[in-house]
Amino acid sequence: MIILDEKKFAEDCIQNGLIVMKPYFVLSILSRYYYHCCGYKKKKIKELLFAFLQKHYPKYELDGFFWQNAIERLADKAKDNELMIIKGVSITESEMNKIKELSNRCLEKLAFVLLCLAKFQNARNPNNNGWVNLSSKQIFDCARIVCKKDERDIKLGKLRDLGYLEFPKRIDNVNNRVTFIDDDSPEVLFVSDFRELGYEYRKYCGENFIRCADCGVLTKGNEKNTRRYCKDCGVNTNVVNGKKIIYCCDCGEMVFVAAKNNRTKRCKLCQEKYNRMIKREWKKANNE
Numbered sequence: 001m002i003i004l005d006e007k008k009f010a011e012d013c014i015q016n017g018l019i020v021m022k023p024y025f026v027l028s029i030l031s032r033y034y035y036h037c038c039g040y041k042k043k044k045i046k047e048l049l050f051a052f053l054q055k056h057y058p059k060y061e062l063d064g065f066f067w068q069n070a071i072e073r074l075a076d077k078a079k080d081n082e083l084m085i086i087k088g089v090s091i092t093e094s095e096m097n098k099i100k101e102l103s104n105r106c107l108e109k110l111a112f113v114l115l116c117l118a119k120f121q122n123a124r125n126p127n128n129n130g131w132v133n134l135s136s137k138q139i140f141d142c143a144r145i146v147c148k149k150d151e152r153d154i155k156l157g158k159l160r161d162l163g164y165l166e167f168p169k170r171i172d173n174v175n176n177r178v179t180f181i182d183d184d185s186p187e188v189l190f191v192s193d194f195r196e197l198g199y200e201y202r203k204y205c206g207e208n209f210i211r212c213a214d215c216g217v218l219t220k221g222n223e224k225n226t227r228r229y230c231k232d233c234g235v236n237t238n239v240v241n242g243k244k245i246i247y248c249c250d251c252g253e254m255v256f257v258a259a260k261n262n263r264t265k266r267c268k269l270c271q272e273k274y275n276r277m278i279k280r281e282w283k284k285a286n287n288e
């Protein structure tokens with residue numbers, strides 16, 4: 001998952017109780033948010049990170065020693081790097097024309113996604129020079145292209161042979177450098193959402209994609225052009241003010257949660273019971 005605005009992401013996590021990726025990565029953003037935006041010191045940051053972990057990631061106790069050390073490190077390093085806030089990346093006319101020259105929709109999508117990722121990395125680091133340091137699986141997932149590893153390597157190889165990519169000299173380095181970046185050409189598209197880069201290109205090409213009226217993610221439209229919500233937000237069409245209804249997976253009670261909260265599955269009472277059960281199982285497994 002590519003995070004453009006780490007400040008907004010941290011605020012969403014705190015408000016919605018959201019861990020949408022590896023907890024360590026989320027906590028690293030939260031630690032910097034607490035330091036740079038809230039002005040908290042190390043002791044307070046550690047307390048807040050532990051509280052967040054205990055509340056939203058109960059299984060952390062299965063490796064409590066690791067998390068204790070991890071949070072200590074994150075609180076120490078919170079001051080070293082400010083939060084990254086990138087509005088998006090500009091795609092230019094020259095770059096889009098170069099992509100169209102491929103005349104192959106699969107390769108076009110792949111080249112477009114690599115271009116967006118390279119420009120994102122350039123925005124983070126002005127000395128990046130077009131390099132993309134993601135694995136081929138991560139790149140193809142961003143492009144919504146499903147194929148086996150060998151096929152992924154073949155497609156990347158085609159882009160290299162056509163001059164769109166440059167590979168590193170070291171054979172154990174899997175990075176790719178995009179060679180057709182042209183920031184001097186007029187802008188034709190501004191990409192401010194990296195959740196569905198493959199869909200961004202297809203929408204630009206005129207295919208039927210809409211932005212969810214709730215969370216804003218790109219999703220396929222329907223034949224009658226009446227669809228307004230993505231699959232995740234479709235349940236809250238009758239809910240206002242950014243809230244949706246879920247039903248507790250244990251007791252069936254109706255619960256209101258934030259529209260972007262796709263993690264909560266239980267009501268507060270059942271979640272507390274579940275957390276206690278996990279804790280008991282861990283103690284039993286460790287003979288405590």
